[in-house]
Amino acid sequence: MQRNGPVALIFHSLVVAFMLAPMVVVCLVAFTPENTLTMPWNSLSLRWFEAVFEHADFMASFWNSVRLALLSATISTFLAVPAALAITRYEFRGRDALNALFLSPLIIPHLVLGVAFLRLFSLMGATGSFAWLVATHAIVVSPYTLRLILASLTSMDRNAENAARTLGAGEWTVFCRITMPLLLPGISGGWLLAFINSFDELTMSIFVTSPSTVTLPVRMYMYASESIDPMMAAVSALMIAVATVTMIVLDRMFGLDRLLVGKG
């Protein structure tokens, strides 16, 4: 392994500054006492955070996004566990095609998915329905749950299952008592990644939400493209806080590098 020279370290510091700059600025400006987007050089104030909590639309969107992320991550997990079992444990015709189909939302741009859902829902007369919004998010986040569950299934030691079978356990008992507990880290990691991806999703949601089901990112996008005041910075700072907590949890539980980078 080579040591990094001074040029490399200067380059590295600039990259780190570049990556953190927009988020640091957002968090600082959120504490401004002024009415405009200025740095709180002289005094700090929580007035814009209060404004967020008093803003009915933002709060409604926040809870809407939380509900949506909880439901879609859970549904995608219930779909992904049996699908992953079928893909890893059985040889069958069309297996590769199924795998490709389940991972396709990663390749199809969210923009295209959004347009396609809008068309489908308008033909069905289901535009603006929260249930269908949950279904679209479940589709978009399924690849994340599926990938992590697939990874933990392929790396799982199957001797424990075979031992249980030898000792007379039925297939269902083996699944509940052996397979499931071994899968749990993969499932919870996938669920969390699915949750945060649903919570942050903008491009697809902007096509399928209606005024009553607007999610937080969509609300923020609309708000930011019309007016910019420090309340937007306060909401952003809160979202950065949520993301940081998620990041620390994910990192402690699984190692974020392993989760996002995959098994290197």
Add this chain to the structure above:
Amino acid sequence: MSASVSAARPRMVVPSLLSAPATLFFIGLVLLPLALTVILSFNSYDYTAGIQSDLTVSNYLTVLQDEYYYSTFWRTLRLALITTVIAVVIGVPEAYILSNMRKPWRSIFLLVIIGPLLVSVVVRTFGWSMLLGKNGFVNGALAAVGIEPVQLLYTETAIVIGLAHIMLPFMVIPVWTVLQKLDPTVEAAALTLGASRFTALRRIVFPQAALGILSGSLIVFALSASSFAIPGLLGGRRLKMAATLVYDEFLIELNWPLGATIAIIVLLANLVIMLAYNRLIEQQAKRKLG
């Protein structure tokens, strides 16, 4: 034939049952809506009567011939390409520097680089709009050293800066993964045998990292070309890219068939890139085998 089918049947039942819920869900909510969108792109649109149920290629001709549309496509391609080049130029050395770091620092800075993936794109883009705005912090810093303020927000430069920021993790991740598998003693051996640092990088590290760079470039290009929030917030009302154009057609102009056409073209371009990528990987694998 019939014997093999009947022998295969019992083995088909369990996996079919297990994958049935997900399969039905994905057919109904991925394949069906995509098929409907393809059909929609061949329908014509009348500003008073709405979407017609005829079949015509006129939308595709409009997109290819109308200057407004093809100039937007051209801008999309150009900015996605510039972003990809910047992501390579910054991301590849950064991944190399990260992989050379010592124990605690390496994982800490990897978190700093890829952690922003968990922060909503809207938040990060909003941060850039504050930095690049007319009274923003970049112009403030320029004014402090006596340079005239420059128009950054709502220019292509702003879009590229925002895109590069969002895309950098997608370049660092694959390159870092490849570098992790690299045997560090080979590079050390090259240095011991008298190769300069640059030669060792060019002849040893770079060829092995090439596949990671390629895969990162494709992801970055594909995501940049279909990105929505960044051109939407940093490009303003005038500078459109493919995604904001589709948004306008669907939700402002209400010309759904034309919007569907643009979306299908974006999808096709994506699929072509992915297929080309798989081809390249296969060729590389073949070359390695013999």
